[in-house]
Amino acid sequence: MRRHDLVYLHAGTAFTTPCAEEGGLLWLAARDWIDQGRPLVAARQSGKDTYVNLGLSLPLKYDRKRLAIQAAPGAIADIGSPLGMTRCLGGQAAAIVEALLALDDRISLSGARLGVFGSLAWEALSGESYRHADSDFDVICDVANRAQLETALAALTQAQANLACRLDGELRFPDGNAVAWLELSEASRTSGKKVLVKGEKAVGLMPVEQLLASLPSN
Secondary structure, three states: OOOOOEEEEOOOOOOEOOOOOOOOHHHHHHHHHHHOOOOEEEOOOOOOOOOEEEEEEOOHHHOOOEEEEEEOHHHEEEEEOOEOHHHHOOOOOHHHHHHHHHHHHHHHHOOOEEEEEOHHHHHHHHOOOOOOOOOOEEEEEEOOOHHHHHHHHHHHHHHHHOOOOOEEEEEEOOOOOEEEHHHHHHHOOOOOOEEEEEOOOOEEEEEHHHHHHOOOOO
16 A cells, blocks of 8 residues: 555444544544545555554535544555546546646656546545635656656646646655655756655655666666
C-alpha cells in the first residue's frame, strides 16, 4: 500500500478519527461512505502494525471536510491504484478534457503511469460535488527512470500552459519518494537547491542532485 492508493474497508468495520465525534454528523458521513463500498485514500503510515492511516475528503455539502481515519489492517477488503485520467473527466469542459487527455497520453507513451487524486478523483468515486471554480487538478505520476521523468516534466508544463487552473501533483520515484512536480522543475534549474521529498513514512528536504541520483538513467 502506497500513498494515494485507494483502500476499501469491509462494511461495518470499526474505525477512529480525531476529526469528528463518534456518532456526530461527520462521523456518520464517514460511516456511510465506508458502508457504501467507497474507498478511502492511503496516507503516510506511522510504521506501527496496529493500524493504517487513511484519509477521506467529504463532498461540498460537508464543506469538503477532510477526515484522518485509522483502522486495523484486517479491516482492509481491497487496495487499488489511484484512478486513471479517463475515468475522471466526466462533466469537464472540452478544453480541460483535451489538455488532460493529452497529458495522460504523453506520459503513458513514455511508460510512466499517471493517476488522479483530490477533488477530481473524489467526484468520480462518489458522483457527488467537490470542485469549485478555483479547484486544482491533482495528479500523481510514477516514473521509473530519468527519461520518463523528463517526459513527465515537459508534459506537465505543457498541460499547465493549457489550463486556466493550477495543475498540482507529485512525481514519485521507484523508492517511494515523491516531490511536487513544479517544485522539482523550478529547483532543477539551480545547482544545490533542495526540494521537499515526501516518503511513505517521512518528509524532509533533499538536494535535487541527490534525489535525481536515486533514479536510473534508463
